[in-house]
Amino acid sequence: MGSGGRPRRAGTPRRSRRRCPRDTWQVAEDLGFAEDETLEERAFDYSRTVALSDGVFAIALTLLVLNITVPTLASSEHSDLGKRLIDHRDEFVSYAISFAVISVFWIRHHVFFRRLSSIDTRVAVLNLAYLAFVAFVPYPTRLVGLYGDEPASVVLYASTLAILATLAGLMRVHAQRAHLVTPAGARELARREHWLLAPGIFLASIPIAFASPTVAELVWLLVLLPGAGRRLPRLLPHWGKPK
Numbered sequence: 001m002g003s004g005g006r007p008r009r010a011g012t013p014r015r016s017r018r019r020c021p022r023d024t025w026q027v028a029e030d031l032g033f034a035e036d037e038t039l040e041e042r043a044f045d046y047s048r049t050v051a052l053s054d055g056v057f058a059i060a061l062t063l064l065v066l067n068i069t070v071p072t073l074a075s076s077e078h079s080d081l082g083k084r085l086i087d088h089r090d091e092f093v094s095y096a097i098s099f100a101v102i103s104v105f106w107i108r109h110h111v112f113f114r115r116l117s118s119i120d121t122r123v124a125v126l127n128l129a130y131l132a133f134v135a136f137v138p139y140p141t142r143l144v145g146l147y148g149d150e151p152a153s154v155v156l157y158a159s160t161l162a163i164l165a166t167l168a169g170l171m172r173v174h175a176q177r178a179h180l181v182t183p184a185g186a187r188e189l190a191r192r193e194h195w196l197l198a199p200g201i202f203l204a205s206i207p208i209a210f211a212s213p214t215v216a217e218l219v220w221l222l223v224l225l226p227g228a229g230r231r232l233p234r235l236l237p238h239w240g241k242p243k
Helices: 024-030 039-067 075-087 089-114 121-136 138-147 151-177 183-191 197-211 213-224 228-235
Strands: none
Touching: 039 089, 039 121, 039 138, 075 089, 089 121, 089 138, 089 151, 089 183, 089 213, 121 138, 121 151, 138 151, 151 183, 151 197, 151 213, 197 213
């Protein structure tokens, strides 16, 4: 039946009163996330979200070591084991870089959630998207280990971590605007560098990768420097000042 009780012609598409595709947040609420939850329900959502997040981080960190190939040697070649291990040095380097970077993301994620008073639908959805890319990191890590001298592998790795850092920043911005952060957490976030710094580091490494993939990989290590974003203006004393 059409509107007003009139029959709808066969083959005529039914008009939807809602936008298509449906709003992501509305889909999440339909799946069980509600904005009018009790304090007990919100505490339950918070603990489950943190537990899931820690589990994904733990699995991603563990899977990294599987990207290191074990040399296959005949019985007469066992004396060449050291040389063969050195041949896989790029895989060891990519493992070390990824373990360090993911560890930094986990620490920041842990501190961020520790400073939340509660979570809402948007934080839950953004966190799931964030975890999807955490779980994906072992794949570009493998590519960098095997094809570290190819710009394509470096670009995929940098793009993945740029998206990951952007999602973390979006969670941070939303939590502050929605007043989900404790007073102590608000003061701590105010002392941090701008959330765009980490995505900017990874995005900046992409054009560098086409000139030197090795230098691009070294650029990623900037995210490991504690307080680098806060020290940047002091390293560039005239940055941002009118000439």
